[in-house]
Amino acid sequence: MIYKRQAEIPISVLWDYREFKRDETAVPHLPYIDVHNVSEVTEFVREHGLTPVELTVIKNTALLTDGNHRIVAAKRLGYIAVPVEIVVHFGSGVDMFYEHTLNRFRPIDEPLEAWLRKVFFEVI
Incomplete structure (x- = not known):
């Protein structure tokens, strides 16, 4: 079972959950994949805005599974918080992700636990 919710979460809370540190390590060039570098993504975000990044939660762990370039671009552009699609997997997640x-x-x-509690359990 999967449960999703969107929220605005501070970059500082999400920063350590990046799967790939695109500000530190360039994307390897693969001729069959059209990949943009962080500078290109930063320009796109500056012109068009930021689409939600994806934070995946499995048990008591989390990972930014989509949006590694965008979160770096947002930080470079001075964003304090970013839109996040939070995806909670009930179960092991083995069926959804490779072991690596x-x-x-x-x-x-x-800090992330506090935000997740707020997003999922705060009564509005």
Whole structure:
């Protein structure tokens, strides 16, 4: 079972959950994949705005599974918070991700836990 919710979360809370540190490591060039670098993505975000990044939660771990370039671009452009599609997987996640990706998930720290509680359990 999968449960989704959108929210605005501070970059500082999400930063350590990046799967790939695109501000530190360039994307390897693969001739069959059209990949944009962080500078190109930053210009796109400046002109068109930011689409939500994706944070995946499995048990007590989380990973930014989509939006590694965009979160760096947002930080470069001075964003404080970014739109996030939070995807919670009930179960092991083994059926959704390769093992090497599952190994990149990080334990949820207190700041992220507080945001997840607010997003999923705060009564409006």
